[in-house]
Amino acid sequence: MSAAPAAFEHPILRAATPQAWVVAACAAPDVLLIDHANCEKKAASTALSLMFAYALDLELTDKMSRLAREELRHYEQVVKLLKSLGIAPQRLAPGRYADGLRRLVAKAEPQREVDLMICGAIIEARSCERFLALGGAIGGAAGQLFAGLHAAEARHYKM
Numbered sequence: 001m002s003a004a005p006a007a008f009e010h011p012i013l014r015a016a017t018p019q020a021w022v023v024a025a026c027a028a029p030d031v032l033l034i035d036h037a038n039c040e041k042k043a044a045s046t047a048l049s050l051m052f053a054y055a056l057d058l059e060l061t062d063k064m065s066r067l068a069r070e071e072l073r074h075y076e077q078v079v080k081l082l083k084s085l086g087i088a089p090q091r092l093a094p095g096r097y098a099d100g101l102r103r104l105v106a107k108a109e110p111q112r113e114v115d116l117m118i119c120g121a122i123i124e125a126r127s128c129e130r131f132l133a134l135g136g137a138i139g140g141a142a143g144q145l146f147a148g149l150h151a152a153e154a155r156h157y158k159m
Helices: 019-027 029-053 058-084 096-102 111-137 138-158
Strands: none
Touching: 019 029, 019 111, 029 058, 029 111, 029 138, 058 138, 096 111, 111 138
């Protein structure tokens, strides 16, 4: 008799990434890595944008400054791996996930700041959850990269 799968539990996310996504991502590691390089750049850009938008909040700008530097270091790690694997960069269509969340952000303050922080937390939490799944499924250098990035994403979504 087999045990029932454990229920998905996460402090922010309501549902797990479908296993079909993990299978598809593992089947196209070049696209996964190129997309992830783009995501790291976008995360750094978002942190810098928050620094400018909320420049009077020194606690936030300090955290976002450190976050932007870390995201750029992650970008550099992904690019180094892309180069070592001989994967040429290419333009990819933007993902619908983050764009869909951002469309829900309030236009007016103070709710806009709260919504932006919540969107960032959800995006980082989803990355954290996916990196854990990818680290064990994809193998090789890409798997090691995603397993290593998992801990950072776990810190980021709590910010």
